[in-house]
Amino acid sequence: MNREEAKIILSALRNGESKLPEGDVAEALRLAGEDESLGKWLEDSRKFDQLVTDRIEEIPVPENLMADILTGIEAESKPTWNRRLMFLTLAAAATIMIGLGLWHQTDAYQHRVVEEFQRDMIDEMEALNSLDFRSDDPQQVSGYLKSRNMLLGMELPDLSKNGDLRGCKILNWKGRSVSLICIRFPDKEGLSTVHIMTMDAGPMKRLKEGEENQLQVKDWSSTAWKSGENIHVIVTKNTGDHVLRDLIPLS
Amino acid sequence: MQPAVIATLVEEHYQNLYRFALSLTRNEMEAADLTQQTYLKLAKKGGQIQDITKAKSWLFTTLRREFYALRKQTDRYTSLEDEEQLETEAPDNVEFEILKKANSAMVMEALNQIPEVYRVPLALFYFEDFSYQEIARILDVKEGTVMSRLYRGKSELRNWLVNNVDSDALPTNIALLQQTPGK
Structure with missing residues (x-):
């Protein structure tokens, strides 16, 4: 060298280099x-x-440079945080949606909806004071409902023995049309009215076929079941079980 | 990267990063913009830095790359290799007493006058105490090349200062720098 x-x-060496x-x-x-x-x-x-x-x-540095840099970084990072927040929100929403989707499949959810439907129908019957169409002729009642695109959904019970068809009405439950048929039966305490509602199963479509859902609210009894694409509910007040047994086409 | 870490890196290095940018751009406004731009990049891509002790090198490397990218856009790019030919002999016998009269503005102007190929390693050497090995990594050149450029650059710097420190006819930008209070 x-x-x-x-x-x-x-x-190239620096004074006091430690290495x-x-x-x-x-x-x-x-x-x-x-x-x-x-x-x-x-x-x-x-x-x-x-x-x-x-x-x-000693070379001067602009006085506000540090503040400008920090402000710039803050401004730049804000949208990033917003994007993160948005991402987290969407992720949470997606999780909730998936969770809700799965929840909707569960038996517990299906039964809860059926019970809600039954309660609302009981409330409707408690307040019922008129029918849309009055007739004791099953053909006419059936025709009335069909002409309004309403579901009948089930064969009308055999009323030849002792039943008395009163008529029908169209109800609404959460935006869905519900057909109501009223039948009067003689009971040990006189006459009692049986209300039969039919609606497309919709939110209860995953309910098990043929499974009865019983609900008692004060003097009101209700039984719901799914048949094909429809859900049926019978609501009665102080009606004997034998009447309901005759009406519900389940074993 | 955590905002607190970024704030610390700003506090520790922004001044020398600005001075380094000034040595590249020779323009205060552009230097300030370049410094800000570098820190914005840190905020965006700082997560890529695995070892926080390498953040300083990352900042200077990034600033240099940003500068060249910017210059390419404005068609003012000059190949370093073209400038490499400008070599001078290192004077041994300089009057150190004369050099002591040089103020910061003159030193900065001297840096600005020497070819970029020497100016950049010199700036890294003086501004942030980078070792020649670190400078080699930042500039992506061999350590021997850095040594050679530092030697030639220092010679150029000394020559310019010795020849101009007593000159009354300082350029306007030096006069302006001299009026600016030091840090």
Whole structure:
């Protein structure tokens, strides 16, 4: 290594470098230690480095630069957070939707909806004071409902024995049309009215076929079951079980 | 990257990053923009930095790349290799007392006057105490090349200062820098 090569290496070193020199660097330092003029050059070079470093630290930096940088970063990162928040919200919504979808498949959900439907129908019957169409002729009642695109959904019970058909009405449950047929039966306490409602199964379509759902609210009794694409509900007040047994086409 | 970490990196390096940008652009406004741009990139892509101790190198490397990308866009790009031919002999016998008269504005102007091929490694060497190995990594050149450029660059710097430190006819931008209070 000659003096010029040593200078190139030494020029790249920083005064007070902590790393132990090795290889060419160690050799250049050794030369600087032995060669007085090279040693003087190194000393002078380091003084120059220090002077330049000191002067550079005095170079003014715009006063607001730091604030501007931080403000810029904050402004830039805000939409990112919003995007994250949006993503989390969508993810949560998707999870809820999937959860709801799965929940809707469950038996517990199906039974809860049926029970709600039955309760609402009981309320309707408690408040019932008129029918849309009055007739004791099953053909006419059936025709009336069919002409209004209403579901009859089930064969009307055999009324030849002792039943008395009163008529029908169209109800609404959560935006769905419900057909109502009223039949009066003699009972041990006189006459009792049986209300038969039919609606497309819709939200209860996963209800098990042939399974009865019983509900008692005060004096009102209700039985619901699914048959094909329809859900049927019978609501009676103080009616004997034998009447209902005759009406419900389930074993 | 956590906002608190970014804030710390801003606080620790923004001044020297700006000075480095100034050495590249030779324009205060562009230097400030470049510094901001670099930190915005840090905020966006800082998560890619696995080792936080490498954040400083990342900042200077990114700023340099941003500068060249910007310059390419404005068609002002000059190949470093073209400038590499401009080499001068390093003067050994300079009067250090003369150099001591140089103020920060003169040093900055001296840096601005020397070819970029030397100016960039010098800026990294002086501004943020990078070792020649780190400079080699930032500039993506061999360590020997960095040593050579530092040597030639320092010689150029000294020459310019020795020849101009007593000159009354300083460029306008130096006069302006001198009027600006130091940090």
